[in-house]
Amino acid sequence: MARYGMALDYKNCINCKACEVACKEENGVLLGADKHRIWVGVKEIEGEYPLLSIASNTFYPSQCQHCDNAPCEEVCPTHATHYDENGVVRVDPDKCILCSYCMNACPYDARYVDDRTMTVDKCNFCSDTRLARGETTTACQATCPTKVRIFGDLDDPNSEISQVLREREHFSLKPHLGTKPKLFYLM
């Protein structure tokens, strides 16, 4: 049993979108599908030329936050959304009734409707694919050219992610909502 999380050295992100491509390839996400499972948010440069704030221009790679206290799991009427044994927030398509309550409840807009199954889907840290094959990395992590992502077991004090989170300052998105996200942005 693990408690998987991901640390994002987001300032290294160059918005090449290799992670999106790898995710689509690995998890069979439809080509052309926008913001499905994973995306990179762009914060624009602020100010007027020549007084441009270069520091304001950042990329925020994002995906499901795999909250420890996930609002989507709480609102699901049929337990289609559940935590697996590794603390990953998963959707069981057989139980999903497409009431879309989870899509409204997620503060991170991490959920979408899969047009093939007409059920709600989201990032599952490659649990069905790479982790099921015994690999220890996610597709987005393995492909990233600037090593933005560190995936691992938060309960293992010797894992790379645990060490990084001990050593570097980090923040989570919308922490005031009490969702306890397991995606950490390194500062």
Place this chain on the structure above:
Amino acid sequence: MDLQKIIPYKKMSLKELLVPENKLMALIAVVLTTLFLIGVAIYLVHGHHAYAVTREHPWGLLIAMYIFFVVSSTGLCIVGSFGDVFGFKDYMVVSKRAIFGSIITILSGFAVIAFEIGHPVTMMIYNVLSPGLTSAIWWMGTLYGLYLTFMIIEFIFLMRNDMARAKTFGLIGLLVGLAAHSNLGGVFGFLNARVVSNGVFYPTYFILTAFITGIYLIFIMYGYKYRGKPFPDDVAKALTNFMKIQGLLLAILMFFETWKMLTGVYGGMPERADTILHILHTKSFWLGEVLCGMVIPFLLILKSKGTAIKQMVWASVIGMVGIFYMRYDLVHDTQLFPMQTLKIREYQLPPSFVDYFPSAAELMIGFGAIGICMILYFIGTKLFDLDHMPEHH
């Protein structure tokens, strides 16, 4: 099995049952029902793609119309309970019609939601096998199912003039209905991520507006029944009382709304204040919710001191338009503020308030269900004696 023994009804041939009492209303009902069926056919061919709902705005007109119908049902249940549950004699005359109305409105609501939920059969299976007890939708759906059962049992006893049993099941039905309805408010109130909806407002507001809707509908039902002629004394007395109650309820609603908006804007809290200000700049709020839903009926009540019950029928029709906007707006307003505030493509504009306008299929199913409700009402008024109550009980 003799159905007559279970629930007394007037025996008539199918032809007698189907001959319309009012051709214009029958035509409207048939046209709307046909539109509903066309909308359903489009949905069955294209699935959810027939709807204009999106990832950012997953709930649309059909959710609003479902709420519209179940609010109507709860409201009519409250109105009907005055007489047969609480025993106020002045209101006894409207009980049968109101309880019948509560059954057909919730059935119409279920007809809409059946085509909004992506997998209704899966829902029925896993609602039982794998119940999500922390989900307001689970409680709302389950309690509404129970509520419908109790309403039907109550109606059967009302038709048998067994007032003691009708009272028992009516009370249980009312309590379950109120619980179900406040849970529907909770569906929105529990959304921590949506600051305009999160909190205690909607679960209580739903009960208040249900009561208001019930009174509007009872005026419309009796206005239609006694069109072109005066109300009988007992009906006039009940309606006059309801009109005065409506004045109080509308005043409370306006008070609630005012404070909701003021507290929403005050302090300029990010996301909440922007969204409330956006709502305050929409015509659907001012013309739909405020003018039609509250001000016009309220002014009539004030001006006539609660006695203009004939004009109140038309004010109630306008009021129901306002009630529709309240339902539509609460669904739309909840989803106005985008959860992703960063753009994701280089030349894309930053996300703004989320847009939504219903598709043709949504419009047909949503408004077409009003036709189903009308047909059920016309058939019910022919089959059942909805007026006479026993003298002694």
